[in-house]
Amino acid sequence: MNQAEYEHMVKIYNYVYSAPPNTKEREKRLAEIGEEDSSELWNFYCGICSGRIKEPEYTNKEHAVSNISQKIEGYEDFLRTLRCSDTNKLFKLRRSNPGTYAHYVEQLETSFGHKNSKTSRDIKRLMEKKKKRSEIMEIQDTKERHKAILENMALFR
Numbered sequence: 001m002n003q004a005e006y007e008h009m010v011k012i013y014n015y016v017y018s019a020p021p022n023t024k025e026r027e028k029r030l031a032e033i034g035e036e037d038s039s040e041l042w043n044f045y046c047g048i049c050s051g052r053i054k055e056p057e058y059t060n061k062e063h064a065v066s067n068i069s070q071k072i073e074g075y076e077d078f079l080r081t082l083r084c085s086d087t088n089k090l091f092k093l094r095r096s097n098p099g100t101y102a103h104y105v106e107q108l109e110t111s112f113g114h115k116n117s118k119t120s121r122d123i124k125r126l127m128e129k130k131k132k133r134s135e136i137m138e139i140q141d142t143k144e145r146h147k148a149i150l151e152n153m154a155l156f157r
Contacts, residue, residue, distance in 0.1 A: 022083075023084065072090075136149060136152060
């Protein structure tokens, strides 16, 4: 394989393998390149996997940059990321936006038929505790308020 063929295969390789694995987008890209290029791409890929052909360094960098730039921006992206099993994106979303992540998970559980998810029950419980605390703090008589606080000490921890 000469340099021109190698560069041609690198372009095709970048085009096809920049799409997420096991998706219709990758299948579409494979169908677009044609049979001859497809068989050459398979040989190129096998050569990379076996170590016979060195994978271009800029391919890895471009792939890493494209993965970093892709963020989960909506529920559809969340579902697509789950189907592709891209755990890095899910962990980043969970770390950066725990509320949004919890909402998406709750929405997913609801779509499977779980009516009262754990998250919604926890939120309801916390809201009830907050309401009870505010009622206790509104008591005007100091002795009565302290007595109510001692009786409901678990709410104030």
